[in-house]
Amino acid sequence: MDFDDSPDEAAYRARVRDLLEQHADELLHLAPGQEGVDARRQEPEMRRTQRVLAEAGLVGVTWPREYGGQGGTLVQQAIIAQELARARVPGLINHIGIGMCGPTVIAHGSQDQRDRYLARLLRADDVWCQLFSEPASGSDLAALRTTAVRDGDEWVVNGQKVWTTLAHVADHGILLTRTDPERPKHAGLTMFVVDMHAPGVTVRPLRQMGGQADFNEVFFDDVRIPDSERLGEPGEGWRVALTTLMNERVAIGGAGGDIGLPVEALVAHARDRLPELAADRQVLARQAVGRAVVAALAARYTGYRRLTVLSQNGIPGPEASAGKLAATEAARLVSDAGVRLLGDEAVYAATSDGDDRWPRTQAWIPGIAIAGGTDQVLRNILGERVLGLPPEPRSDKTAAFSAGRPAGGRR
């Protein structure tokens, strides 16, 4: 692919830049040295920022116009992401809604659900979360035990989800449940849209090793969901979930966006710090920086190439897993090299109010290597579905779920 903007792309970039300048006073901006914002503390500002951007036509550009999008291209979306980063506007509060929940509602929701939810999601009138993982099912997602039992025109949900990013500020979630334990584990699942303010939903924060609490555990006690909030047919939940998961892998680094600190920040940091390191440490730090730059640029350009393929056929396939793997590995090398350049100061930086970007990012990256499919699971997907290698032995694929493990309820 050609990395320079085409004349149309350059004009689009100029328009985006112009809009960001026009609305600068209404947008949240990162302070110098600040790399992210905490939705717990700045929820109103983050919602406002997304609303302003949505009204300017800069959110969900690839979504169809009938659902509030612009019918634009992935390249335009990448241009907006680059310009937001350049203007130091932080990531959107509803990134899970835009990247994963919305596309799932578009693909599998009823017209009524699309009309009710999508425009509000883009404006962050409603924030969304993804309620898939449970204490005993993460990689093996289809082993989940949260049950939904039909009761007339409603379903009654009981169980527990965990690691639910943004559940503490969310208004809606997409919820994967077991509705038929007598069928094999992948066949007995059903997806719903759940109102996070409904009676019986309890959200408890979980603190990460980097200090922030981005995610939560969520309990469902006799939560009632109208049948009209089902996404797809009963028993079709796995197919619906695959739409979400493939979009998730593209959203996390699959399309050329850097994860964590950009490689340019590492190069600037290296220029600053290398002369101050003792000779023996300098050699190792140079090697670490070199390895990180190569990995980051390779991941970025491979992501751009994937973007081109995606622009042509639209639907992310299993190869999206390779992008997430490469971007995460690059991010790990970049943050490790950044910490190495700090030397002993990294210890103080991590615990003081100083420039703690590098140790903080280093503590955050392992989570990204787990979220949306762990490195090992993505390698399995690549082996089986891209390279056509023999699959892992799976003894529980055809038996009724109830034959293997007890179904339903909080553990």
Ligand SMILES: Cc1cc2nc3c(=O)[nH]c(=O)nc-3n(C[C@H](O)[C@H](O)[C@H](O)COP(=O)(O)OP(=O)(O)OC[C@H]3O[C@@H](n4cnc5c(N)ncnc54)[C@H](O)[C@@H]3O)c2cc1C
């Ligand atoms: C920052 C972050 C945000 C998240 N946000 C959300 C969210 O919003 N919503 C949500 O539903 N979930 C979320 N998750 C959960 C995430 O999807 C799961 O953590 C992930 O799927 C892994 O599941 P697990 O934690 O149960 O680990 P496990 O599945 O128990 O894995 C443990 C280890 O075993 C390895 N392993 C497992 N199976 C295999 C295999 N077949 N072959 C080889 N190795 C294997 C794994 O790679 C891992 O190293 C988030 C997680 C993180 C870290």
